[in-house]
């Protein structure tokens with residue numbers, strides 16, 4: 545016999561957890577299935593640059609106070625290796641207290657999970673959804689909870705499995721043939737709440753300010769990322785210095801290095817009746833410009849909002865889901881195109897293109913409406 549709920553969320557990462565929190569006062573019965581067992585440590589070295597818009601959503605979810613340690617970004621410098629032109633974005637110019645905030649993935653997850661534990665949402669840790677299906681009457685989920693197999697029925701199933709993809713179709717994939725190497729580094733110069741994004745022919749290299757110094761996200765070919773991850777600290781820092789330049793003095797490496805494969809994946813349409821994909825399950829983006837979680841959080845917030853507005857009525861009705869999909873279409877499509885275009889334009893080593901790209905960066909810095917467009921996008925996403 546299937547256990548019935550109004551809403552089941554498959555995946556308790558930051559996006560699934562945010563949706564569950566957004567629904568805690570909805571009056572609907574909500575269950576969150578998370579494959580990781582309760583209390584299992586997170587093996588994730590990622591830091592997440594949270595936009596100003598994400599901070600506002602996290603405040604409304606009551607999670608922001610637990611992220612008080614997040615480091616504010618006051619200025620961002622965008623430049624390119626082997627080329628002229630740079631753009632400087634600043635919070636002061638944008639008229640906001642900060643352009644964004646840097647938190648570790650682990651701290652973000654911990655803050656959301658702690659808030660969920662104080663809510664009435666039923667969290668089933670150590671329960672992995674194995675198969676999902678939906679028809680006009682309801683959605684079904686088969687779940688492995690350790691040695692026990694369980695079946696759940698719901699009026700709405702939200703898939704937030706980070707793109708593990710269960711048995712879903714209609715997903716388009718584009719392999720960037722890049723991987724992101726992530727680790728902590730320190731420099732002679734203090735970060736002063738600055739962030740850097742430097743485009744190199746192999747991929748973008750980002751430095752985000754943290755309480756420990758900097759979080760490095762170095763995108764390059766997968767083989768090279770693995771090679772860099774295995775170098776001793778001195779050799780690694782020398783290579784980083786060669787790629788980033790001397791702006792911050794010399795680098796010191798600390799902590800372990802972790803490598804993430806990078807693909808663009810997105811669902812082309814709704815996958816089944818009464819089923820909705822959110823966060824990385826709906827679209828997995830390149831980390832350039834730090835848009836993935838920020839976009840996923842907007843998915844979660846807007847879906848929770850749409851359900852709350854419908855009150856006690858059916859949360860999985862086609863009218864509600866159609867309205868949600870069309871409301872999200874512009875933000876999703878524009879953000880996917882924005883990040884994908886940055887990679888295609890700036891990560892190709894075609895010498896003739898370098899002056900054009902440099903000119904583009906210089907123009908972006910010098911034309912206020914263009915710069916304003918970029919800043920609004922970083923702060924609030926495509927609808928900002």
Ligand SMILES: Cc1cc2nc3c(=O)[nH]c(=O)nc-3n(C[C@H](O)[C@H](O)[C@H](O)COP(=O)(O)OP(=O)(O)OC[C@H]3O[C@@H](n4cnc5c(N)ncnc54)[C@H](O)[C@@H]3O)c2cc1C
Pocket residue numbers: 554555556557558559560577578579580590591592593594671672673674704705706707708710724726761804822823824825831833834835836837838839840
């Ligand atoms: C190197 C790197 C840097 C990044 N930097 C940024 C940044 O600066 N800013 C930004 O906005 N984004 C950034 N991102 C993107 C961001 O990490 C993701 O967009 C975000 O983690 C997506 O959250 P999610 O909850 O959708 O998926 P995930 O974080 O992948 O969480 C999915 C959850 O689902 C669970 N799960 C999986 N399968 C199942 C199942 N079958 N049943 C139940 N549970 C399941 C998993 O255990 C996990 O807890 C970065 C990504 C990378 C790789």
